[in-house]
Amino acid sequence: MKVAIMGFGVVGSGVAEVIAQNADHIRAHSLVDLSLSHILDIRDFPGSAFAPYMTKDVNDILSDDETKIVVETMGGVEPAFTFVSACLQKGKHVVTSNKELVAKKGDVLLALARANNVNFLFEAAVGGGIPIIRPLTICLAANRIREIAGILNGTTNFILSKMITDNMDFQTALRLAQEKGYAEKDPTADVEGIDACRKICILASLATGSHIYPDGILTEGITKLTKDDVAYAEAFGCVIKLIARAKTLENGRWCVTVSPALVPKTHMLAGVNDVFNACFVRGDMVGDVLLYGQGAGKLATASAVVADAIDCAQHSDKRRIYGWGEAKDGVLADPMEAPVRLFVRAKTSGKAADTAKLLSALSGCEVADSADGDLVFITPEAKEKDLRDALAPFDAASVIRLF
Amino acid sequence: MKVAIMGFGVVGSGVAEVIAQNADHIRAHSLVDLSLSHILDIRDFPGSAFAPYMTKDVNDILSDDETKIVVETMGGVEPAFTFVSACLQKGKHVVTSNKELVAKKGDVLLALARANNVNFLFEAAVGGGIPIIRPLTICLAANRIREIAGILNGTTNFILSKMITDNMDFQTALRLAQEKGYAEKDPTADVEGIDACRKICILASLATGSHIYPDGILTEGITKLTKDDVAYAEAFGCVIKLIARAKTLENGRWCVTVSPALVPKTHMLAGVNDVFNACFVRGDMVGDVLLYGQGAGKLATASAVVADAIDCAQHSDKRRIYGWGEAKDGVLADPMEAPVRLFVRAKTSGKAADTAKLLSALSGCEVADSADGDLVFITPEAKEKDLRDALAPFDAASVIRLF
Numbered sequence: 001m002k003v004a005i006m007g008f009g010v011v012g013s014g015v016a017e018v019i020a021q022n023a024d025h026i027r028a029h030s031l032v033d034l035s036l037s038h039i040l041d042i043r044d045f046p047g048s049a050f051a052p053y054m055t056k057d058v059n060d061i062l063s064d065d066e067t068k069i070v071v072e073t074m075g076g077v078e079p080a081f082t083f084v085s086a087c088l089q090k091g092k093h094v095v096t097s098n099k100e101l102v103a104k105k106g107d108v109l110l111a112l113a114r115a116n117n118v119n120f121l122f123e124a125a126v127g128g129g130i131p132i133i134r135p136l137t138i139c140l141a142a143n144r145i146r147e148i149a150g151i152l153n154g155t156t157n158f159i160l161s162k163m164i165t166d167n168m169d170f171q172t173a174l175r176l177a178q179e180k181g182y183a184e185k186d187p188t189a190d191v192e193g194i195d196a197c198r199k200i201c202i203l204a205s206l207a208t209g210s211h212i213y214p215d216g217i218l219t220e221g222i223t224k225l226t227k228d229d230v231a232y233a234e235a236f237g238c239v240i241k242l243i244a245r246a247k248t249l250e251n252g253r254w255c256v257t258v259s260p261a262l263v264p265k266t267h268m269l270a271g272v273n274d275v276f277n278a279c280f281v282r283g284d285m286v287g288d289v290l291l292y293g294q295g296a297g298k299l300a301t302a303s304a305v306v307a308d309a310i311d312c313a314q315h316s317d318k319r320r321i322y323g324w325g326e327a328k329d330g331v332l333a334d335p336m337e338a339p340v341r342l343f344v345r346a347k348t349s350g351k352a353a354d355t356a357k358l359l360s361a362l363s364g365c366e367v368a369d370s371a372d373g374d375l376v377f378i379t380p381e382a383k384e385k386d387l388r389d390a391l392a393p394f395d396a397a398s399v400i401r402l403f
Numbered sequence: 404m405k406v407a408i409m410g411f412g413v414v415g416s417g418v419a420e421v422i423a424q425n426a427d428h429i430r431a432h433s434l435v436d437l438s439l440s441h442i443l444d445i446r447d448f449p450g451s452a453f454a455p456y457m458t459k460d461v462n463d464i465l466s467d468d469e470t471k472i473v474v475e476t477m478g479g480v481e482p483a484f485t486f487v488s489a490c491l492q493k494g495k496h497v498v499t500s501n502k503e504l505v506a507k508k509g510d511v512l513l514a515l516a517r518a519n520n521v522n523f524l525f526e527a528a529v530g531g532g533i534p535i536i537r538p539l540t541i542c543l544a545a546n547r548i549r550e551i552a553g554i555l556n557g558t559t560n561f562i563l564s565k566m567i568t569d570n571m572d573f574q575t576a577l578r579l580a581q582e583k584g585y586a587e588k589d590p591t592a593d594v595e596g597i598d599a600c601r602k603i604c605i606l607a608s609l610a611t612g613s614h615i616y617p618d619g620i621l622t623e624g625i626t627k628l629t630k631d632d633v634a635y636a637e638a639f640g641c642v643i644k645l646i647a648r649a650k651t652l653e654n655g656r657w658c659v660t661v662s663p664a665l666v667p668k669t670h671m672l673a674g675v676n677d678v679f680n681a682c683f684v685r686g687d688m689v690g691d692v693l694l695y696g697q698g699a700g701k702l703a704t705a706s707a708v709v710a711d712a713i714d715c716a717q718h719s720d721k722r723r724i725y726g727w728g729e730a731k732d733g734v735l736a737d738p739m740e741a742p743v744r745l746f747v748r749a750k751t752s753g754k755a756a757d758t759a760k761l762l763s764a765l766s767g768c769e770v771a772d773s774a775d776g777d778l779v780f781i782t783p784e785a786k787e788k789d790l791r792d793a794l795a796p797f798d799a800a801s802v803i804r805l806f
Binding site for chain 1: 421425428429431432433434526532533534537538541542543544545546547612671674686687688689690691692693694695696697700702703705706707709710713714717718720721724725
């Protein structure tokens with residue numbers, strides 16, 4: 001079974017390596033014979049062991065009838081979308097690790113795959129090498145999914161881990177992440193929660209059956225978190241994590257958010273450190289399930305891509321039945337309508353009267369011991385909009401949701 | 404798609420409930436229409452909502468050509484083996500939660516499924532509702548599996564959790580587990596590690612491709628663990644868990660064991676408490692992956708059974724390609740040849756000379772502060788046989804492996 005790769009970056013070159021190194025194992029265990037046909041990239045790789053496969057013309061792949069499976073690891077929407085569409089229309093199975101493509105164009109590409117009776121698989125787009133898409137859609141197929149929540153971005157989890165365990169501030173931890181190659185030179189997509197948002201949109205689309213676009217999803221990053229926030233979270237027995245979450249409210253609508261959250265140390269997600277990712281799923285029958293592992297990395301992510309390619313090869317005449325349809329009205333809730341507890345850190349004059357005034361706006365708060373001039377508390381559970389309204393007159397330095 | 408259930412016990416009745424409650428959801432999301440045809444049980448259930456489906460004659464199922472999928476939730480080897488064999492020979496897909504059947508007869512039943520071009524699926528046989536079989540075999544198909552280790556028995560994990568957090572002794576914790584319905588009246592299969600052994604044999608068979616029978620696997624239970632062991636483990640920063648483990652040694656052979664082990668608190672498995680299960684998998688490409696959730700329970704386990712039935716219905720004309728073949732020579736290692744560190748608690752006279760004599764048998768031990776008359780230490784890593792030989796002349800009260 002011939003496989004072409006579009007995009008010879010970190011993941012794409014990893015896919016080539018995994019196929020080269022483990023082809024005999026895959027043949028023995030999965031009864032599938034994978035071999036490379038073409039590698040598409042605009043760059044030259046003269047010294048590479050894979051140089052003989054290189055092409056700069058996508059038509060070499062499109063016109064090769066022996067290439068039944070195409071791996072897309074280019075990243076970004078274009079030209080990936082155009083190339084993937086063309087492959088599907090040519091009756092080729094497509095496997096991708098490109099979360100931006102799936103989050104923004106999944107509905108169109110899944111429809112195209114259905115129309116051409118081929119697979120469009122994307123296990124590697126969420127959680128890198130961690131099995132998430134199949135467990136959610138196949139293993140938990142008998143469940144109504146009630147909630148999905150995860151640490152889906154390794155870069156921010158590394159930064160937060162350093163802030164928590166090594167008392168670093170955000171900028172220092174970010175620089176360390178960049179030195180280690182965990183963060184890009186422009187870290188915006190990671191630290192502002194954009195990457196995590198794309199991933200939770202993919203998972204929420206699978207759970208609801210309706211495409212959920214990243215635009216319009218409440219997305220907060222970690223750039224404003226301070227060492228004080230981390231320390232006060234600790235005082236409440238919590239750690240701060242960037243949590244991507246999709247949960248059903250009582251009215252049946254889905255609340256989808258990405259934001260920092262205080263996670264109690266007793267929760268399994270609190271123990272997920274460094275670049276590791278984890279995704280927690282709640283089904284009505286199975287209860288809580290957690291999937292944990294390396295959420296990124298060349299070979300880990302590539303191994304998920306190759307697993308999808310193996311599945312395509314095993315089911316080349318039969319489409320895998322999962323995915324979603326067009327975006328439907330009435331699926332999403334306004335997150336401000338959801339019940340929540342908020343951690344609040346406010347600067348006060350230090351006078352008891354000021355403190356009393358702030359707390360009187362909300363009854364039943366849990367107040368932490370704090371340094372002079374800081375008032376730190378956790379609100380009781382209420383509709384987020386009502387809590388925000390009550391806090392509006394005061395100058396809160398930090399407002400962070402509780403998980 | 405008609406489904407028959409053989410065995411209307413806890414899991415079997417859960418399967419009927421999951422299908423009844425979630426059939427519309429399954430139809431909408433998985434495009435599969437599941438409905439019950441027959442329920443086989445030797446008992447009568449006159450008040451049950453499912454009474455109209457009841458039969459005591461397996462031929463009602465075998466002769467019904469509309470019943471394409473048969474769920475086996477009887478437990479035990481016979482008559483399950485005979486009935487399942489007959490179903491496969493009749494060209495029916497079979498789904499089971501019966502770990503004893505799969506661990507002891509998997510090779511025969513998988514061969515029968517292949518010969519008849521039908522599926523024999525058993526996601527629920529390991530880890531109840533936790534996705535384990537598919538993640539291991541499909542999502543990680545591009546990896547050479549190096550190690551699988553897990554807390555695969557909820558009963559013993561509950562007992563150990565009570566010993567650790569509530570300072571109970573084994574007998575008290577066992578009685579509590581029995582009161583809560585987590586342990587059976589005869590708890591032997593759980594507390595002696597037999598249930599966990601069946602599960603690790605299934606996972607090891609999948610990883611190696613060769614049937615690994617429970618007979619002959621080193622299997623130790625938790626009945627001899629004391630409150631002292633738990634307390635001294637704590638002094639080393641560890642908790643004691645019943646670990647089922649299959650790992651490759653340097654010579655490429657697999658060391659498969661079930662025994663209590665000291666797990667460092669920093670490891671994700673240490674945070675798995677009460678009746679929860681978790682399975683950790685190490686692949687050569689993906690690194691470490693952990694799958695966590697409720698390892699038992701009526702609806703959780705039933706949801707995994709129904710997911711397999713959905714997969715059969717979606718792929719009724721195409722066999723899922725995973726499983727294993729006959730047992731092969733040269734796959735298993737002698738666990739005594741594997742490198743290990745041992746936790747040792749020995750009774751001594753309390754005299755320094757006795758202590759020195761015991762420790763001189765092994766150099767480089769890490770010794771814990773202990774009560775008079777107790778000598779507690781962890782050995783350096785060495786071949787287990789050599790460590791046991793060195794310890795043989797002494798009367799060790801406890802010897803527990805380190806994870």
